[in-house]
Every structure is written in structure tokens, then in C-alpha cells.
Amino acid sequence: MTSVERWMLPEGVDELLPERAALAEQMRRDILDLFKSWGYQLVVPPLIEFTDSLLIGMGKDIETQSFRLTDQISGKSMAVRADITPQTARIDAHSLKGQGSRRLCYAGSVLHTRPKTLMASRCPIQVGAELYGESSIAADIEVVSLMLESLQVIDGAYANANGRDGKSAGNGICKLTLDLGHVSIYKAVFEAIQAAQPSLDQDALALIFDAIQRKSLPDLQRLLPDLIDDKNLVDMLYQLPGLCGGIEVLAKAKTVLAHMGESVRTAIEQVEQVAEVIAQRFAEVNIYFDLAEIRGYEYHTGLVFAAYADGYGIALANGGRYDNIGKVFGSERSATGFNADIKALIGFLASCDKQQLDPSAEQLSSVDNIIAAPHNNDPALWDYVCQLRHDGEVVVFGGEDSAVKASRVLVKDKDRWVIK
Numbered sequence: 001m002t003s004v005e006r007w008m009l010p011e012g013v014d015e016l017l018p019e020r021a022a023l024a025e026q027m028r029r030d031i032l033d034l035f036k037s038w039g040y041q042l043v044v045p046p047l048i049e050f051t052d053s054l055l056i057g058m059g060k061d062i063e064t065q066s067f068r069l070t071d072q073i074s075g076k077s078m079a080v081r082a083d084i085t086p087q088t089a090r091i092d093a094h095s096l097k098g099q100g101s102r103r104l105c106y107a108g109s110v111l112h113t114r115p116k117t118l119m120a121s122r123c124p125i126q127v128g129a130e131l132y133g134e135s136s137i138a139a140d141i142e143v144v145s146l147m148l149e150s151l152q153v154i155d156g157a158y159a160n161a162n163g164r165d166g167k168s169a170g171n172g173i174c175k176l177t178l179d180l181g182h183v184s185i186y187k188a189v190f191e192a193i194q195a196a197q198p199s200l201d202q203d204a205l206a207l208i209f210d211a212i213q214r215k216s217l218p219d220l221q222r223l224l225p226d227l228i229d230d231k232n233l234v235d236m237l238y239q240l241p242g243l244c245g246g247i248e249v250l251a252k253a254k255t256v257l258a259h260m261g262e263s264v265r266t267a268i269e270q271v272e273q274v275a276e277v278i279a280q281r282f283a284e285v286n287i288y289f290d291l292a293e294i295r296g297y298e299y300h301t302g303l304v305f306a307a308y309a310d311g312y313g314i315a316l317a318n319g320g321r322y323d324n325i326g327k328v329f330g331s332e333r334s335a336t337g338f339n340a341d342i343k344a345l346i347g348f349l350a351s352c353d354k355q356q357l358d359p360s361a362e363q364l365s366s367v368d369n370i371i372a373a374p375h376n377n378d379p380a381l382w383d384y385v386c387q388l389r390h391d392g393e394v395v396v397f398g399g400e401d402s403a404v405k406a407s408r409v410l411v412k413d414k415d416r417w418v419i420k
Contacts, residue, residue, distance in 0.1 A: 012115045012122035014343070023349075024125060024342050028107050030153045031127050038146055040105040040129050045087035047109070051077045053090060053329075062086070062299075065112045080111045084126050085337060086299070086325065092132045093331035101133040107342075117314055121343045128319070128339030135334035137270050140303045140321060141277050144178070147317050147338040148282050151176060151307055154345055176316075177286040179306045180275060181293050182267035183320070185253075188260045189240065196230040208237070212292050215241035232259075243291040247275070253291050270303055299325055303336070312348055316340060371395045371419060372406035381410070384417045 009015065016024055032042060048054075050071070055063050065082035081087060088104045096102065107127040115122050129146055131139050186209075193200065193208065204227055211219035217238060224234045239256045243249055250272050257264045268291075275287050302321030309316055319338025373385055373395050385395045396406065408419050 010122075012112075012120070014121050014123070016343070016346075020346055023346055027154055027342050027345065028125070028127060031150050032105065032107055034150060034153050035105040035129050035146070038103070038129075038142075040103040043088060043091050043104050043106055044108065045081070045084060045091065045106065048078050048080050049087070051079045054079045054081060054086065065114070067111055067113055082110055082112050083339075084108060084110060084128060085130060085322070085339065088130045088337075089132075089322075089325045089333070089335060090329050092130075092335075093329035093333055097331070099133070101131065101139075103129070103131050105129040119347070120314075121341070124341035125343050126339050127342055128337055130335060130337030132333050132335045134336070135323065137273050137303075139334070140270070140336050141274055143319060143336050143338055144274060144278055144305055145281055147305070147307060147319060147340075148176065148178065148278070148285060150340070151316055175284075175310045176282075177288050177308045177310070178278060178282075179288045179290055179293075179308060179315075180271050181290050181304045182271050183300050183302055183304055184263045184267040185257065185260075185291050188257075188264045189237070192233060192260065193228065193237075196233050197228050200227060212237070212240055215244070215292070217241060236260075240292045244289060244293070246289070247287070249289040249291065250275075257291075267302075274303060274305075305338070309348065312351065314344065314348075316345060316348060369394060369408075370406040371408045371410060373397045373410040378412075378417075381412075381417050384410070 036042070048069075051066075051068065055066060062082055066079040067082075068077060068079050070076070071078050084106050088106060092102055092104060105128065107125070110124055110126050112120075112122045112124070129143065131143055190205070190209075193205065204223075207223055208220070208227070211223060220238055220241070224237060228234050228237075236256060236259075243253050243256065250268055253268050254265070257268070271289065271291070275289070278285065279287060299322045300320040301323045304318070304320035306315040306318035308314075317338055317340035319336070321334075321336040323334045324332050325335055371388065371393055373381065375398050385397075388395050395410070410417050411420050412418075
């Protein structure tokens, strides 16, 4: 390996340099403060756990995203977390012996074997909130509302970092679209196909649902006649990719899916209820319905949702209901929550306003309000510097010669140290 190659990071593994690191930390603090004001308590799960607890019951998507290793002490298999949600479920069900409702939140790094999208980091900084022990639609509404307000807080953190009014939405992040769906619809369709054509193998099912998710009617028209004999079911599947758009989609879905059972009718009603309340609370947010899309992880069981910004194709945050995830830990609990990747949010902000987010070298060297102190062992100087730092000032010894240029200097005037 050459001297140049020694400093290369693995593909998809990145680092945050001072300006972006400061913005990331500001976002983390602001979001966690918001969560606290909503009654969510912070937990800090470990980076690694035994696979028996970290991966059990989580589905294949979590397993394939998780790096595995062997514990040198016990010899047991361990994994690096790829998602913090299952860990909070374990904490709620086992460590805290979940009873009644509980609100937990977290912020920490996760590690993925492969990036979720082409430009995504393999080591995101995941921040999220989870509500346990509440099965009502009110819990889903709370979590969706918290997700949208969190994105508004991020807008404020970015504006403050660039010297703008934190209440403004000038950078465009608050032009949001909320995408709503429901896993029960997918599950009902899946069960209907299996009941009508029990001999259908998993590969064929995967092809059908891939075409539905891509909303490719030509592919469905090519696949379905050879795979499914039930004409009514085939006609319904042809219409499924069209169940996306504005509020009119819900009325259409009630007709198209009328024969799919009570679970589907309830799912559509829940989506409708959530949309109605969110439209009242966040009038500036567009609401989009996609009843044929499945996002997130296999453990989701109910309402699923994501927030997008205009002109940006990657979700800024997403989540959903995942009831009974704590069953493997001895406590079958209702749950709903959401998460976001702080690094991805910073990437989005950079795409909105690169000049503001990535200051030039000259800007970096002219940070305001830095006080330079000389290298001097005078106890009085040390005491004064400590007092200034305690009062919120930034004091750098030798700052006049450092990469960050000071705007003020500590000098000795007779027997006292003063700022000039």
C-alpha cells in the first residue's frame, strides 16, 4: 500500500470535517432537545450486541445490512447495529420492563454493509424517536407530527449556522411532502395471491411486487396472465400501481380494494385520519398517498410514512408502526417511531445552498469572537482565561498564530490581563 492509499477510507465510509461536524452536532442537540420537550427520554444503546438479541425477529433486510464478528471473550457471534430501533425495542421490553406508554429517543452511529442509496453513507448518524405501548392512531399522528417538526428544527439549525433567522424557511427544507402508506394493504394483497395461486414460488412473487413498486403496468401485464388464474385478482393488481397521488386516491382505493377484507378498510381509514390531522397541523406540507409502496424494514406492521423535500428524491426521514417487535424479548408491545440520518440531512442542505454550507478557506480562518492568549505561564493569565471560557468566550493560546484567526487578543496592561 502506498503512502497515498494509507489515508483512503473504505468506499461509503466518510468523515465530517469541522464545519459540517459543528452543524451535525447542532442538529443533534436541537433535535434531542425537541424530543425532550415532547416527553421522549434519551437512551444510548451499545454499538454491538450478540446476534441473538440484535437480529432475532428483525427480518432479512436487517441481517444483510449488519456486519458480524466473533466475541473474543465468549466466542459468541455479535453484530454491529445497522438500526437503533430494534435496540430501543429491547430496552423498552426487557431492560425497562415495558408497561403502559413509554417514549424513548436516541442519536448515534450505525454501520451498514452496503449503502442504502448510491450516495448514502455506510456509517450514518441515526437520530430517532419511538413510542411504545400505544396502539391507537393518535400515537401514529404524534410520531408523524414530531417527525415534521424535527425537520423544521433542522431548518432552524441550518439557518442559525449561516447567520440567518432560524424561523425562516428560505433554504427550502420546509417545502415538504409527507408520503403515507400502510403495510396491511401489501400483506392483504400478498395473502390473496398466495390463496389464489398457492403453487407460486417466491421468485415469481418477488417479480410481481417489484413491478408493483416500480408502478410498471407493462411488466404486470406481461407477468400476471401466466402466473395467476383468478381474473378478478389480476384486474385488481393491474390497478394497484395507480393508487398513488392526492386525496382522491383514498376514494379510489376503497373501490379497488373493496373485496380485500376488514384489515384493508381499516388501513385506508387510518391513513385518512392521519392525513386529516396533519393537514390541519402542518398546512404548508403536501400530503401524498402511495398505497402500493412498501418502504422501511420488514418489521413494520401498520402505517408507514416518509418526508421528502421538493426536488430531492431521497427521504429526509421515515418511519412507521412496528407492533409486537418486543415479543422476542418477553413483552409484546405496540410501537411506532421514525428516524433520520444527520449526515444525509447535511448532504441535502449542501445541495440546497452549497456556498453557504461549505465556506471557503478564507471564511474558515476568520471565525468571529475568538480571543488569542499568549503562551505565558502567569497564573493570573490562566485564571482569567478560565473565567472567560466559563462565561462562554472562546480562548485559544497562541491563537494569533493559528489557522483560526482571532478577533481579539489578551495583553498585559501593567499588572492586569485585558482584552484588546
